[in-house]
Amino acid sequence: MRGAPGSGAERAAELRARLGRLRAEELALEAELCALEAGQADERRSQQDGLSRDEIQRYSRQLLLAEVGTGGQVRLRNSAVAVVGTGGLGSPCALYLAAMGVGTLGLVDHDTVDHSNLHRQIAHTTAACEGAARKVVSAHAALARLNPQCRVRTHDVLLESANALEILRGYDVVVDASDNAATRYLVNDACVMLGIPLVSGSAVRVDGQLTVYNYNGGPCYRCLFPAPPPAATVATCSETGVLGVVPGIIGCLQALEVVKVVTGRKEDEPPSMLLFSYKAHPHFRSIKLRGRVPTCAVCGDAPTVTGLVDYAAFCGAGPSDCPQTLDVLDDPSQRVSCREYSAAMGRPHLLLDVRDEVQFAICSLPGALNVPLDRLDERRAELQRAIGALGGAPVYVVCRRGNDSQLAVRYIRDTLGYAACYDVGRGLIGWQAEVDPEFPTY
Amino acid sequence: MADTGAGDEQLKVTVEFGGGLDMFVKKERLQMVDGAKKAIVRMARQTGGKGTTIRRLIEHIGEDYLKASTDLFCTGSTLRPGILVIINDADWEITDDGMDKYDYKLQDEDEIVFVSTLHGG
Numbered sequence: 001m002r003g004a005p006g007s008g009a010e011r012a013a014e015l016r017a018r019l020g021r022l023r024a025e026e027l028a029l030e031a032e033l034c035a036l037e038a039g040q041a042d043e044r045r046s047q048q049d050g051l052s053r054d055e056i057q058r059y060s061r062q063l064l065l066a067e068v069g070t071g072g073q074v075r076l077r078n079s080a081v082a083v084v085g086t087g088g089l090g091s092p093c094a095l096y097l098a099a100m101g102v103g104t105l106g107l108v109d110h111d112t113v114d115h116s117n118l119h120r121q122i123a124h125t126t127a128a129c130e131g132a133a134r135k136v137v138s139a140h141a142a143l144a145r146l147n148p149q150c151r152v153r154t155h156d157v158l159l160e161s162a163n164a165l166e167i168l169r170g171y172d173v174v175v176d177a178s179d180n181a182a183t184r185y186l187v188n189d190a191c192v193m194l195g196i197p198l199v200s201g202s203a204v205r206v207d208g209q210l211t212v213y214n215y216n217g218g219p220c221y222r223c224l225f226p227a228p229p230p231a232a233t234v235a236t237c238s239e240t241g242v243l244g245v246v247p248g249i250i251g252c253l254q255a256l257e258v259v260k261v262v263t264g265r266k267e268d269e270p271p272s273m274l275l276f277s278y279k280a281h282p283h284f285r286s287i288k289l290r291g292r293v294p295t296c297a298v299c300g301d302a303p304t305v306t307g308l309v310d311y312a313a314f315c316g317a318g319p320s321d322c323p324q325t326l327d328v329l330d331d332p333s334q335r336v337s338c339r340e341y342s343a344a345m346g347r348p349h350l351l352l353d354v355r356d357e358v359q360f361a362i363c364s365l366p367g368a369l370n371v372p373l374d375r376l377d378e379r380r381a382e383l384q385r386a387i388g389a390l391g392g393a394p395v396y397v398v399c400r401r402g403n404d405s406q407l408a409v410r411y412i413r414d415t416l417g418y419a420a421c422y423d424v425g426r427g428l429i430g431w432q433a434e435v436d437p438e439f440p441t442y
Numbered sequence: 443m444a445d446t447g448a449g450d451e452q453l454k455v456t457v458e459f460g461g462g463l464d465m466f467v468k469k470e471r472l473q474m475v476d477g478a479k480k481a482i483v484r485m486a487r488q489t490g491g492k493g494t495t496i497r498r499l500i501e502h503i504g505e506d507y508l509k510a511s512t513d514l515f516c517t518g519s520t521l522r523p524g525i526l527v528i529i530n531d532a533d534w535e536i537t538d539d540g541m542d543k544y545d546y547k548l549q550d551e552d553e554i555v556f557v558s559t560l561h562g563g
Contacts, residue, residue, distance in 0.1 A: 085563055087563055088562075088563050089563040090563070177563050178561075178563060179561065179562050179563045180561055180562075181561045184561060201563065202559070202560035202561055202562060202563055203560060203562055203563055204461075204462065204560045204561070204562035205462060207460065207461055207462060207560060208560070209461070209557075209559065209560050224526065224533075224559075225523065225524055225526075225559055226523075227523035227524075228523060228524070229522065229523050229524030229558075229559070230513075230522060230523070233514050233522060233524065233558075234524075234561055235462055235558075235560070235561075235562065236561070236562050237562040237563070240462075242562060247562075247563055250563075273526075273533075275460060275461075275557060277460060279479060280479060281477070285531070285555075286531075287528045287531050287532060287533060287555075288531065288532040288533060288536055289533045289536070290533050290535045290536050293535075321561075321562060374509070
């Protein structure tokens with residue numbers, strides 16, 4: 001079946017690259033067309049306090065509800081909602097808001113679509129990934145396909161202190177669909193300063209949370225969490241995983257809360273937080289929350305935070321859901337690169353993989369002994385036996401990114417007293433980048 | 443054994459760990475109920491002073507029921523930032539009567555939930 005050696009593979013790579021470029025172009029054209037059509041739809045739109053024939057037809061099932069009705073639908077149509085983050089939460093939230101007839105949606109995201117996001121970020125497509133499309137462009141195309149009457153403003157930038165007020169000003173509601181602590185504090189503070197209700201959702205692993213902040217005498221995010229959590233304790237989707245539908249559930253509920261706020265149907269509800277867990281029965285628990293805290297640093301009676309600050313410094317971690325790179329081994333001779341380990345593989349050694357069992361089962365290097373970092377001490381005797389059998393040969397320690405492995409090297413050198421122990425720098429991510437492109441990453 | 447609470451030497455509360463905090467807890471050391479989702483915790487009833495406070499419960503959990511890294515939950519009796527305490531379905535700061543929230547006096551059958559705020563999405 002094969003042609004000249006390598007030519008088939010080369011041709012395939014060339015075609016893949018070309019298709020990627022075409023798909024990216026297709027998305028961009030689609031988004032541009034949508035923007036034009038939305039402008040035309042605007043001009044055709046009926047009076048501000050009524051609905052057009054097309055609108056009545058499209059939203060008829062919603063107009064029948066006492067909870068919405070014509071008045072509520074007009075309010076939705078005249079509203080502008082900003083969605084910060086077009087990922088696992090923002091995808092379903094923005095899709096439903098557009099479908100239900102929110103007139104203007106602002107999408108804020110600075111990222112590109114990635115294959116590892118598609119299991120939850122349902123506004124994006126495999127084709128968008130292959131074209132490395134910008135998330136706001138890809139989401140815009142999805143919203144336009146769903147409802148061309150929705151006007152979409154895309155903000156293809158990282159939301160930060162310097163631009164947040166300018167970007168969010170003028171929106172009636174802001175949806176926090178971000179993925180990190182720094183952005184959550186930033187969005188909260190900006191909403192307090194601009195007087196905008198904030199519909200905040202979050203999801204990690206199999207749990208989710210939902211709260212409406214800065215609304216109707218209720219608390220803001222800082223009232224509840226005045227101090228940020230230590231960066232090391234923050235679980236992220238990229239590091240600890242997330243079940244695809246969990247942010248979907250929370251994102252849909254965020255869309256529901258937006259509808260209630262915009263149509264004025266939430267005013268009688270006391271502040272609450274909704275907790276969702278896969279493990280719990282029933283899955284949801286609602287808790288009553290304190291009201292606005294008079295001593296709050298940002299929304300209190302005498303605020304000390306009166307302008308946006310440096311949130312990366314405040315949280316000890318930047319606006320990303322990627323983990324920080326650790327550097328605990330101060331002596332570079334205690335570390336080898338993936339390439340160096342690859343060259344040493346043929347000689348006697350022990351490869352110790354300190355990821356947890358679940359990650360080890362996804363992929364591993366040949367011959368590795370798996371002892372998770374938090375069980376090293378517990379399995380000390382077993383480790384000592386394995387090291388004793390080495391006859392002085394080296395121990396190499398590997399993990400996903402080269403963080404935990406450094407802690408393990410320190411343990412083996414300092415606690416077990418075995419000096420011929422080396423960290424495999426950059427871990428399995430590095431292995432794929434430097435040695436074996438076919439090795440899976442996750 | 444009857445668990446009526448009142449008059450017993452020990453106070454009995456239900457404790458739940460949410461938002462991923464359950465991963466730091468030594469479940470095998472706790473009396474888990476309700477499909478291993480909640481734990482029954484019994485503590486010596488303090489009659490004098492401030493009574494059996496939630497501060498004491500936090501210390502107790504920190505001392506006896508956590509895996510290696512207790513600072514993921516608390517330092518001494520102080521919870522790490524980002525953990526919300528829910529007492530009988532309400533935020534523990536809901537009654538702002540000027541009282542130190544750590545001085546909340548536990549009652550028999552109280553349901554306490556410690557939940558870590560989530561940031562992902």
